[in-house]
Amino acid sequence: MKRKWSLIIFIALLALVLVACGGAAEEPDFVTWYQYDQDNEDPASDERVGNEYLRNTIPQFNEAFAGKWTWVNQPKAFDRMTTELVAAVQAGGEVPDLFELSNTQDVIDFYRNGTAQDLMEWAQAQSWFSDLDPNGIEACKGPDGKLYCIPISQRPQLVYVWKDRYPDGYPSTPEEFLARAAELKAEGLYAITFFGSTDKGGEGLTRAIWTTISSFGGSLDDGQGNMLLNTPENTAAIEFLREIVANEYAPEIAFAGGFQEEEAFKDASAGSFPTGLFGYRYVNPLTAPDGTAYDKGSAEDMLDAIAAGDVYLTSFLSVEGQKPGCGIDVAGFVIPVGAKNVEAAHDYINWIMSPEQNATWVQGPGGGFPVLKTTQTDETFQTPFYKEAAEAVGSSACRPWYGSLQRPNEAQEVVMNAIYKLIKEDPTADIAEVLTQTQEEYNAGN
């Protein structure tokens, strides 16, 4: 009797397993890694824009490719997904069919670690390839000239400014800036807030610090893959930053890490904030200097403040003979080595390149300007926000901060540590000595 029951249970379980397997999706899965989570419907989530984008477009894709692919997104932490992919490829583990790239320096990491597939041949055969902005294509190339990503969106750095704090426009020279900063300080305000800590692996370097260095005509490399920090331009930029910090023209919270520096712009205690174009979606709610509240608690707050003229976008200051500098990143797609469903990834990229999808992606996960030239004229990008941003970027000389350096993550950390030491920790330290020591330590690993 006992055996009979065991047999019945076994057969029932077997039947369940077979039904479960048989009932699985008939079309193959198309797996992506995005930093966004389609299941996170929290309106207060930092990543609500991207989350909502996925929530809306996953069903659209699945409908468009019904019977062929089913899009399955696996959300990943934004600051860990690159490492996870590199490790997964090296270990021969499960990798996605498509990876959302949000940082151009990842291309160098992928090149060094053999993580990404070369897409040049396939991309050149696509109708949209000739419509791509050449700068976007260049950003996706590794040092070996291969195309490791498909660029969709360009993300420049610029400056968000409270108009009431800079009613006569943003200063165009360091001297003008320091003069206005002193006036603001006398009113109990800060001229600027920026990512000044060494947090997030030195991420601050890629933002206001690089904007400042490049606006002084500086760079971090010699063009041959070696770090070169000890230059007169870099020294001048660091002296300028030192002055800002020593005179307390920037709030202490700028050095607290964890993106806390945004708080000083949100309440308008700081008049300007050099950061990425995409920053608008994170910096909210806002309270203008006159008390006007932009408090939907969403990405619309900054857009509303810009449309109302309370906030404007501009390029950074620069020294004589230099255009204002800024960093620029590309967001796009990578097909990892070991991806099981490359054909689906190709279909997906082509789908995103379609006029109906491209602008939506750039405005959603892309958070920047379209790389596709035809999309640049789309009405989505004719709002005050995008027009001001385009003007600011147009008057700047934007370039990736790492130049020819082939270990950008290490460079980012060591350079930011050195600059933090010089401007905050030990403002009397010899700039040349610290910069020389840093570049020598880095170059020893070349």
Next chain:
Amino acid sequence: MRQLLSRYKGGGQTQTSLPFWLILPTIIVLLAIQVYPALYTAWLSLQEREPTGWTFVGVENYKRLFGTSLFSESIGHTIVFLVGYTSVTLALGFIIALLLNGNVRLSGFYITLLFIPWIIADILVGLIFRLMVVPDYGLLSGILQNPKIIPPNGLSVLTAVRPTPWFGNFAFPPAPAMDFLILASAWRALPFVTLLLLAAMQTVPSEIIESSRIDGANGRQVIRHIMIPLMLPTMVVALFSLTLSGMNGVGMIFSLTGGGPGTSTEVLSYMLYSIGWDRLQFGRAAALALMIAVVNWLLISGTLRVTRLEDRNP
């Protein structure tokens, strides 16, 4: 199994091989999850990733580690952190255990309360403590940043720079952020240490304490000459355990200070995390991991040695 055992009792070849077969699954599991990763880490520490694949670089990863100023700085931070963390936790744990060992009313309730920090993940403890001292907005920032309370400029724990070192480049006195990190880490480890010490305290024979009191010993003398010597093996085990967890913990630093301000809370475990996960330099991270593993091995050996001594001298 019965058949196997009977064959075992019967002697012969089965008798000698049975123990081997019984422990074989354990050996396989240990090989898979302990030995293989250890050997792989050792191999990795001698490699560097190039676009063409892994390249053998000998001890270059070790040399590069020793060649960076951050490495020696991190050793200093690690020593300061471990000394501060273990001494604060042990001292507070001992005092609380002493209080609970007396006939305190509701001591069971207090012990339950005491357990709260232990059940919170360290990364969350870090976040909670961070929220207390975030400049301008933290729960305690209004007090700490008030120049009237802490002259001349108030104290911003997360951004205050480290004081000038007393001994060359050695990171002492620590930055306020390091002090706060020690405090947060000690808060979380306190329940474990307190209960361990309380258990040890309760095994001290009351006859000895009563005898010493009859001989005229006061409370401090009882603690100094009776309790501490008898609890010493447990305290040493607690010390090693704390050192081990302090040496390897990274979650609290990650969420509380991120290694900052600057590099002032960058201890070796955080440096390992940073080299591996931020810089993607797995070879160099493996080299550092092996060095940390050696320190861990020494600590574990020390713990085992003390535990064995305790067993021999009950």
